[in-house]
Amino acid sequence: MIQFDQVSLQYPATRTLALSSVSTQVARGEFVYLIGHSGAGKSSFMSLLLKRALPTSGEVRISGEPLPRYRGARVSLLRRRMGTIFQENMLLPHLSAYDNVAFALRVTEAPQKSVLGGWHERVTAALRLVGLDHKRGALPSQLSQGEQQRVAIARAVVGRPALLLADEPTGNLDPENSREVMRVLEKVNERGTTVLVATHARDLVESQRHRTLTLRRGELVRDDPTGGYQL
Numbered sequence: 001m002i003q004f005d006q007v008s009l010q011y012p013a014t015r016t017l018a019l020s021s022v023s024t025q026v027a028r029g030e031f032v033y034l035i036g037h038s039g040a041g042k043s044s045f046m047s048l049l050l051k052r053a054l055p056t057s058g059e060v061r062i063s064g065e066p067l068p069r070y071r072g073a074r075v076s077l078l079r080r081r082m083g084t085i086f087q088e089n090m091l092l093p094h095l096s097a098y099d100n101v102a103f104a105l106r107v108t109e110a111p112q113k114s115v116l117g118g119w120h121e122r123v124t125a126a127l128r129l130v131g132l133d134h135k136r137g138a139l140p141s142q143l144s145q146g147e148q149q150r151v152a153i154a155r156a157v158v159g160r161p162a163l164l165l166a167d168e169p170t171g172n173l174d175p176e177n178s179r180e181v182m183r184v185l186e187k188v189n190e191r192g193t194t195v196l197v198a199t200h201a202r203d204l205v206e207s208q209r210h211r212t213l214t215l216r217r218g219e220l221v222r223d224d225p226t227g228g229y230q231l
């Protein structure tokens, strides 16, 4: 699903070397944590996958295809095949939980295809997956932080992405809500979506174990298939 081959990323403005010769692969269907101190390069790793940044050297491939070959409309297509979740859930404040999820489907799918696909069923299924169908009419301000983050997950997966990228998805949450969000991400993974989670949440990485990649000052220093939080 993801292949990094000797990937380095240096930001031109500051000349910061955010990633240094990183090589790794993530297979379809895996659940992988990306950990490291602040500034270690986790978000930069994600930015390359979203083609928000280009490697200074080396190659990033998704589904076997080098990312630089993706241009224009194909970049949009690439992003549609990826769901994203960030620390700030960025829900639209004036739309209900249901409409936030439906809106995502509307902007990512061709209209005729969506009609055939049954929007309503898909939005309902996504809200059920995160356990919030009963709150479908609530505005984000009427939901707890944890519930808002679960709506954000529903929005990220309603288009059935092959890959879900989550950058600090539990950053704003208390331990109970954090565990719940991680359980929902595991459910998404069980349905076949490859999940990559960049996180500082030691407790979660320790308790809900998955393969763990550790970055240190831009270098990939550890790849542990059994997981555990060791920086």
Ligand SMILES: Nc1ncnc2c1ncn2[C@@H]1O[C@H](COP(=O)(O)OP(=O)(O)OP(=O)(O)O)[C@@H](O)[C@H]1O
Pocket: 011, 013, 014, 016, 017, 018, 036, 037, 038, 039, 040, 041, 042, 043, 044, 045
């Ligand atoms: N747009 C940018 N321009 C210049 N330097 C950047 C940019 N984004 C990140 N950096 C630098 O690149 C390095 C890696 O940053 P990155 O955001 O990838 O780390 P991180 O592991 O995600 O950190 P955190 O856990 O704090 O979010 C840091 O030294 C950072 O200051």
